[in-house]
Amino acid sequence: MSYSWNWAVFLSPTPSGDATYLDWLLQGLQWTLMLSLGAWVIAFLLGTLLGVLRTVPNRWLSRLAAAYVEAFRNVPLLVQLFTWYFVIPELLPRPWGDAIKQTDPLTQQFLAALLCLGCFTAARVCEQVRAGLGSLPRGQRAAGLALGLTLPQTYRYVLLPGALRLILPPLTSEFLNIFKNSAVASTIGLIELSRQSQQLVDYTAQAYEAFIAVTLMYVLIxxxxxFGMRWLEHRTRIPGTIGGK
Known part of the structure; x- marks a missing residue:
């Protein structure tokens, strides 16, 4: 093999001279973590709300949530990202659109990617929550209402705590996916982890070292x-259910 390995490249100064290539990767890792965690907060809160709406007796609210899921699950993520970044500012009222377009480009890229990933993943979380609520015994809702709780209170204190515990394993998969899906943000210029690795290759031609390092970082994440979700699942598992004590 004629390839010349050079692991010391990560400690070499970048063309600007104010950082090393390892600093570049760590900065990209920081943006990836900020983007993924922020998008997960949006996805979890919005997805839980939509999942509840899909199971309420109100037909119109249920249909509205179903339409959201169909729209966001059937459009490719990359198309949604371009829509958030290029199209949405043009559809907003002109003062709002101009304000967005006049902000720092990095802020525009981050916000577009954040909203895109959050709303896209929310549709998937919605289906997980709906499935969890549907798996609960029907008597739980009736029991909550019989105790004098309103329907929102029944969801908050009776149904959602049980459903969220049951769906922790599939939620873990969605949480992992959001870190991997964050790489699409590089297509609109956000310098996250995968984009930083591409820059490293462009400047040093050390492709193997760059992508091995990035792969290890994604694996560590x-x-x-x-491990975090497994600990949470262990702490919240319901006795008497599958996997419970």
Whole structure:
């Protein structure tokens, strides 16, 4: 093999001279973490709300949530990202659109990617929550209402705590996916982890070292998420259910 390995490239100064290539990767990792965690907060909150709406007796609210899911699950993520970044500012009222277009480009890229990933993943979380609520015994809702709780209170204190515990394993998969899907943000110029690795290759031609390092960083993120979610699942599992004590 004629390839010349050079692991010391990460400690070499960048063309600007104010950082090393390892600093570039760490900066990209920081943007990836900020983007993914922020998008997950949006996805979890919005997805939970939509999942509840899909199971309420109100037909119109249920249909509205179903339409959201169909729209966001059937349009490719990359198309949605371009829509958020290029199209949405043009559809907003002119003062709002101009304000967005006059902000810092990095801020525009980050916000577009954040909203895109959050709304896209929310549609998937919605289906997980709906499935969790549907798996609960029907008597739980009736029991909550019989105790004098309103329907929102029944969801908050009776149904959602049980459903969210049951769907922690599939939610873990969605949480992992959001870190991997964050790489599409590089297509609109956000300098996240995968984009930084491409820059490193462009400047040094050390492709193997760059992508091995990035792969290890993604693996470490996923391992940390898996152990964290496994601990949470262990702490919240319901006795008497599958996997419970």
């Amino acid at each position: 996923n391992v940390a998420v898996m």
